[in-house]
Amino acid sequence: MSEAERVICRVDRANRSAPGSSDNSCVRPAENIHRPHIQQAVNQLQTFKDLINRRSATMSEKEPADSGKSCLVGKKENLIEAKRTSVTVGDRVVVVIYHQGVFYAMDQHCYHAGGSLLNGDIEEIDNRLCIVCPKHKYKISMAEGEGLYISNPKDKDQPPCWKSKGIKQRVHKVTEVDGDIYVTLSETPGWIDSDYYQSEQGRMDLKLAKELDIAKSKSS
Numbered sequence: 164m165s166e167a168e169r170v171i172c173r174v175d176r177a178n179r180s181a182p183g184s185s186d187n188s189c190v191r192p193a194e195n196i197h198r199p200h201i202q203q204a205v206n207q208l209q210t211f212k213d214l215i216n217r218r219s220a221t222m223s224e225k226e227p228a229d230s231g232k233s234c235l236v237g238k239k240e241n242l243i244e245a246k247r248t249s250v251t252v253g254d255r256v257v258v259v260i261y262h263q264g265v266f267y268a269m270d271q272h273c274y275h276a277g278g279s280l281l282n283g284d285i286e287e288i289d290n291r292l293c294i295v296c297p298k299h300k301y302k303i304s305m306a307e308g309e310g311l312y313i314s315n316p317k318d319k320d321q322p323p324c325w326k327s328k329g330i331k332q333r334v335h336k337v338t339e340v341d342g343d344i345y346v347t348l349s350e351t352p353g354w355i356d357s358d359y360y361q362s363e364q365g366r367m368d369l370k371l372a373k374e375l376d377i378a379k380s381k382s383s
């Protein structure tokens with residue numbers, strides 16, 4: 164910038180900040196655009212807003228596709244040995260879990276942010292068996308798909324206790340016929356939060372999140 168331009172710029176700033184001036188911005192937009200960290204934050208915000216908009220649009224879909232559909236998912240002995248098995252039923256990705264003599268099936272991607280429940284720990288919480296999502300440790304009851312959380316431990320009026328957020332994860336029915344195991348997709352009507360990650364848009368978001376994780380791990 165020449166000396167003349169610097170003077171013009173100074174005068175311009177003085178004018179903008181003068182009493183009565185309606186323009187009180189003293190920052191030139193060009194300076195912002197060329198700061199990579201600010202531009203990065205703007206991009207991330209835009210991505211987040213796009214995600215929220217897309218999620219809201221998808222949430223207006225009412226019935227899960229393929230509800231009521233049954234599918235042979237494997238031999239009982241193989242599923243018992245594997246303990247956790249990822250299967251596709253219709254267009255849904257489902258995890259089949261064998262635990263303490265009982266089969267469970269639920270959407271594989273966690274309702275919170277799509278983490279895979281395939282390797283989640285199983286804990287008994289408040290007399291209910293729950294799977295703990297490895298990503299952010301949300302607890303989900305395996306029989307009903309309820310999201311459980313502990314009440315505010317700082318609340319002096321009430322000792323901490325487990326509470327339910329309601330059904331958040333879609334669970335499916337498992338049946339056995341002559342040593343074969345079938346999964347029948349849930350027919351519960353209406354929206355359940357885990358439906359999002361079974362939609363086209365949810366899958367694209369998962370793919371994008373995976374690519375971002377890989378890029379981050381490479382750069383660190």
Ligand code: FES
Nearest residue numbers: 273276278296299
């Ligand atoms: S993705 Fe499962 S707890 Fe966040």
